[in-house]
Amino acid sequence: MKHRFASILRAYSVPYAHMQEAAGTWKGGKYIPGAVQAIPLKGVIQPLGERILQQDGGRYDEDDRKLYTVTAHNPGDVIVYKGRKYTVSDDDDRSDYSDAYQYVLKRVTP
Numbered sequence: 001m002k003h004r005f006a007s008i009l010r011a012y013s014v015p016y017a018h019m020q021e022a023a024g025t026w027k028g029g030k031y032i033p034g035a036v037q038a039i040p041l042k043g044v045i046q047p048l049g050e051r052i053l054q055q056d057g058g059r060y061d062e063d064d065r066k067l068y069t070v071t072a073h074n075p076g077d078v079i080v081y082k083g084r085k086y087t088v089s090d091d092d093d094r095s096d097y098s099d100a101y102q103y104v105l106k107r108v109t110p
Helices: 006-012 050-054
Strands: 014-021 025-027 030-032 036-047 065-069 078-081 084-091 101-107
Touching (some): 006 036
Antiparallel strands (some): 014 036, 014 078, 025 030, 065 101, 084 101
């Protein structure tokens, strides 16, 4: 039986965008990459806890975030939240018993 966390997430969700590149095309023997599209989504985005910041030898810092969502993402996906870019760097796959996903977002420095 899966726990139902989606309703709790909806109550605290904020908008974010998943930046996704559309399929490219070939024109006259030249490849033209697809445009990047912002797919609007919602989720709970929070700062990382002290325990996560201290583990992994400084892999994460205060600019990184935790994302809880009902949308599946892949490592390397680009997320934009409040004008800042993040990459999905880690996930905690609990899909066998939960209807929500949990990810660590690593901030992309400009």
